[in-house]
Amino acid sequence: MTLNRRKMLTGTALLATLSQKSKKSEAAELDIPSWTREPGAPILKKAYGAPSSFEKDVVRRTWTKMRGGQGSTLTPLASLRGIITPGGLHFERHHAGVPDIDPAQHSLVVHGLVSQPMRFSLDDLHRLPSVSRICFIECSGNTGTEWTKATRADVQSTHGLLSCSEWTGVPLSYILGETGMEADARWVLAEGADGAAMSRSIPLKKALDDVIVAYAQNGEALRPEQGYPLRLICPGYEGNMNIKWLRRLKLGQYPFYTREETSKYTDLMPDGKARQFSFTMGVxxxxxxxxxxxxxxxxxxxxxxxxxxxxxxxxxxxxxxxxxxxxxxxxxxxxxxxxxxxxxxxxxxxxxxxxxxxxxxxxxxxxxxxxxxxxxxxxxxxxxxxxxxxxxxxxxxxxxxxxxxxx
Amino acid sequence: MTLNRRKMLTGTALLATLSQKSKKSEAAELDIPSWTREPGAPILKKAYGAPSSFEKDVVRRTWTKMRGGQGSTLTPLASLRGIITPGGLHFERHHAGVPDIDPAQHSLVVHGLVSQPMRFSLDDLHRLPSVSRICFIECSGNTGTEWTKATRADVQSTHGLLSCSEWTGVPLSYILGETGMEADARWVLAEGADGAAMSRSIPLKKALDDVIVAYAQNGEALRPEQGYPLRLICPGYEGNMNIKWLRRLKLGQYPFYTREETSKYTDLMPDGKARQFSFTMGVxxxxxxxxxxxxxxxxxxxxxxxxxxxxxxxxxxxxxxxxxxxxxxxxxxxxxxxxxxxxxxxxxxxxxxxxxxxxxxxxxxxxxxxxxxxxxxxxxxxxxxxxxxxxxxxxxxxxxxxxxxxx
Structure with a gap:
């Protein structure tokens, strides 16, 4: 059953002049490298693994100047495969650096137009029904530098504010079912515990659709840069709405007009007006x-x-x-x-x-x-x-x- | 739209005696922790991230004594969520430690009953059509200690020789299409470049079905412990057949009866005979x-x-x-x-x-x-x-x- 396929060969034909069944030719094909001649590194008793030292250039990079924890890093898209972004390479966008939060001292408060304001510890959330899904997060500013001309040299720099993880947590719809909602509630304020108290208004309709209060990413606890110990995941929405270090959800009748949706993250149109609440990331x-x-x-x-x-x-x-x-x-x-x-x-x-x-x-x-x-x-x-x-x-x-x- | 759901509440009702709409009550609900009062850690110019220090106990552990690189480590299943195992927590089973392979000096030889023996460098393989899939790998010895009695205390120890990743590489069927196959080829010997030259015989039918010559795991290059830079992925087959540090595939008419399928990885039955080639992991x-x-x-x-x-x-x-x-x-x-x-x-x-x-x-x-x-x-x-x-x-x-x- 020899297959005669199109020969777009990339490999090297071996020993074309020798019989392929000769023992001698096989030995010549298979030199024994140094790492086969002796045992490799022993395994460690307690360990968290790391990439090969030959992959040391596959890292997040930044072209922003850091000021008070403000800045971003980029995922090395050219080196990645499949759809999962490893936790160590997920892009970052911080407004006040990465807080070091003790999960035992952290909680989520849900209040405002709810029937019963409530506080959830991490232990509380771990006892509620959990869901996992794989979805991307893209910063709304991704590729912004390329709007009027080609500026950056590589895809890490042009498109690297983009990553994709399996996220696990509690559906926000379940949590709001526990607190109850007032009849006039239409919006949810989500606020982070970082120094910027990063906050955005999310339509209640979205919150009840597919938003997750996430505590895990790619199987393990959220990475610190991704909001450890709690992050809101709003699938398909611009990155900054996926509030990291989530500490508060407040239900209200109207948007909360935070600084991130008035002075920032709006889109100036040719007529001088700004497009606001442009939540969904385009195709x-x-x-x-x-x-x-x-x-x-x-x-x-x-x-x-x-x-x-x-x-x-x-x-x-x-x-x-x-x-x-x-x-x-x-x-x-x-x-x-x-x-x-x-x-x-x-x-x-x-x-x-x-x-x-x-x-x-x-x-x-x-x-x-x-x-x-x-x-x-x-x-x-x-x-x-x-x-x-x-x-x-x-x-x-x-x-x-x-x-x-x-x- | 107050939802009156079953009250299996885990959270804590806040300020039940105060009006939930009182400004004063809201302030009391939301103390400002130290990490919100100042900027967090700045981001690094070139970085590969790590878990929070509060997660330092979520690591691989081992109960084997290390001898010449022989041993295994276990995935902390109780701490993981979703289906992806992060690379740093994927279980290990080594027969001669972890070799430190330079990918520029590594290649895959395909020979034996092929029309044209060939050698593929990593660069060659990266130019061939790639596929990604998520599948588990389980050591055939997983839970072996629990066969006659309950011996180990926790799920990391009883079931931790189990992990799941997104694997990316070239379908083996494509590579064998390039080399061609002789009519009497029925089996494939896969050999690793570690000091144990770990090797197993794989039915050609399986090889042509869904086996992958993988170079990536969860988006990035394979981890050293998982076969960097090349690993065979045989979905559903016992872990040791997913040959790590893959250097050779040889086609033959019969199984190769390597030591791993004669002296090891066989199952002794009550009648004194051994079940051999028990490839597929059960439900x-x-x-x-x-x-x-x-x-x-x-x-x-x-x-x-x-x-x-x-x-x-x-x-x-x-x-x-x-x-x-x-x-x-x-x-x-x-x-x-x-x-x-x-x-x-x-x-x-x-x-x-x-x-x-x-x-x-x-x-x-x-x-x-x-x-x-x-x-x-x-x-x-x-x-x-x-x-x-x-x-x-x-x-x-x-x-x-x-x-x-x-x-």
Whole structure:
């Protein structure tokens, strides 16, 4: 049953001139490296593992100047696979640094227009029904620097305010069922215990839909940078609404107009008015390999590999172009395709050694699709920064060098 | 819209004697802790994150004595949520320690009954079509100590040779399509580059079905303890067949009868014969919370929470008993229910302060279900150690203390 497939071989044919069944040839094929000649490192009695030292450059990076704990770090998307972001590489966006919270002293207060104000300790929450789901979190400012021109060199810098985890906690609908709600309650204020007391108003309708009071991320307790010991998860909503170090939920009749939804996180339109409460992250995608800063070392088979996501639901299609948008080919959606979750797409590509412009364009189940940056820019003007979900373009030169270009 | 639900309250009612709308009462509810009064820790320019220091006891542990890198560590199942095991907590089973492999010097040789022997570097493999899937790995010796009596105190020790990750790599079927296969090829020898040259024979039919040559785990490169830079993933098969530090695949007509499938990893039956090639892990489940070593501090609402899995496919049902198997209630299967993957189950339970025996019993889509240890013991005799998938029992005493019991 010899398979005669298309020969897009990447491996090296071994010993083509020798019989493949010769014992001698097999020995020659299989040199014994030093690490096979003696036992490796012993295991530790109590340990929390770490990546290989050969992966030391796969880290979060930042291009912001730190002031009083204000800043962000970026996920190294080009090095990641699948849809899970390891906890150690989840992007960060802090308004007053990372508090070091003792979970035994932390609690969640639920008050305002409720029937019975209540306080929940961590132990209380662990006794309530739990749910887990995998979903992305994207900062609304992700790719903001690329609104009017191509500025940053690589995909970690252009799109790295994006990560995806399995989150576990108590449905907020269950907690509000315990406290009861007044008839005129329409909004929920969520407030963090960090020095910024980061706070946002969330529609009660959303709160009762799919919001989770989360205490775990990728199986373990939340990481400190992700809100340990409690974080609100608002699937599909802009990152800052997923309030970290959650300490308070207050029900009210109207939005609370916190500073984060008046002076910040609004979108200035061409007519001078600001779009407010732009909660849901639009449909978006990006090719992460090959991408800016990489170099193709030889013509031949490559895998074009990227991520697509939408705050409106599931991804339905991703198209890829290698000629700057003139022609498009449907990519394969790999593995799980989940609601408000990163979806991996792949496409085999034989690079012919010529100039190419790589693009991807995602579609979601709500009928949304990605547009070019030029179209979005023409529609929304110069001032937009948040919610840039335009198509990303990577230029592959004849030398194989890849750069970020604005199209 | 006040919801008057069953009041299985775990939280604390706040200020019942004051008006809930009083400003004064709200201030009293919300003391300002020290970590809200000043900025937290700044973020780092280049960083790989770590868990909170308050989680320092959530680590892998071992009860084996280390000899020449031989041993295992256990995943802290009682502390984990959802289905993903973080890389730092994935269980370990090594036969010669953890080699420190330079990926630039590592390659995979595919030879034997192939049309064209080939060598694949990591770069080669990264250019081939990739797939990701979430699946469990369980050591065939998991729970072996519990075959004839209850020996270990907690679920980390009884069931901790079990973890679940998102794995990414190249389908082995694709690689064998590149090398071609001879007509009489039926088995694949997989060999690791560790000092034990750990090796197992895998049916070619399985190899062409769903086996992956994996280079990534939970989004990032494989962890050193999990086979960095290459590992074979054989979904549903016993852990040791998921060969780590993979360096060689050889196709042959017959099994290779390595020491791991002759002197080890066989199952001695009552008639003195040994069951060989018992690849597939049976359907199994365990309650992880509450579980051995924990203490219930007060009667009232608890969440019974556990994991179910099967090497034969998807989990279809899990039943829970709180009276040692006299009566059973269907648990809720939470979140994703995937092929050959951990599945989380939950059931609310009001503990009345009396003695209880907690058990779970899983069913899979192939029609298999878990039996009691007594039944399995009677069927297979005293000598079995591997492939114990019997029902686990936890005894809750009237004081709330929980112990491991054999039923």
């Amino acid at each position: 978006k995608s990006v090719i992460v390999r090959p991408s800016g800063g990489m170099k193709l070392t030889s013509p031949g088979l490559q895998e074009i590999n990227g991520l697509a996501w939408s705050g409106h639901g599931k991804i339905t299609k991703v198209y890829v172009s290698t000629d700057g948008g003139k022609t498009w080919i449907a990519a394969r959606l790999d593995g799980l395709i989940l609601d408000k979750c990163l979806t991996r797409f792949t496409l085999p590509w034989v690079w012919n050694g010529q100039k190419a412009i790589l693009q991807s364009k995602a579609y979601d189940e709500a009928g949304n699709f990605q547009e070019t940056r030029q179209i979005l820019h023409a529609r929304y003007g110069d001032n937009l920064y948040y919610h840039n979900n335009g198509i990303q373009s990577w230029l592959v030169s004849e030398t194989g060098d890849i750069t970020n270009v604005f199209i | 199994k489940s365990v309650i992880v919370r509450p579980s051995g070593g924990m203490k219930l501090t007060s009667p009232g609402l608890q969440e019974i929470n556990g994991l179910a899995w099967s090497g034969h496919g998807k989990i279809t049902k899990v039943y829970v008993s709180t009276d040692g198997g006299k009566t059973w209630i269907a648990a809720r299967l939470d979140g994703l229910i995937l092929d050959k993957c951990l599945t989380r189950f939950t059931l609310p339970w009001v503990w009345n302060g009396q003695k209880a025996i907690l058990q779970s019993k899983a069913y899979d889509e192939a029609g298999n279900f878990q039996e009691t240890r007594q039944i399995l013991h009677a069927r297979y005799g005293d000598n079995l150690y591997y492939h114990n998938n019997g029902i686990q029992s936890w005894l809750v005493s009237e004081t709330g203390d929980i112990t491991n019991v054999f039923i």
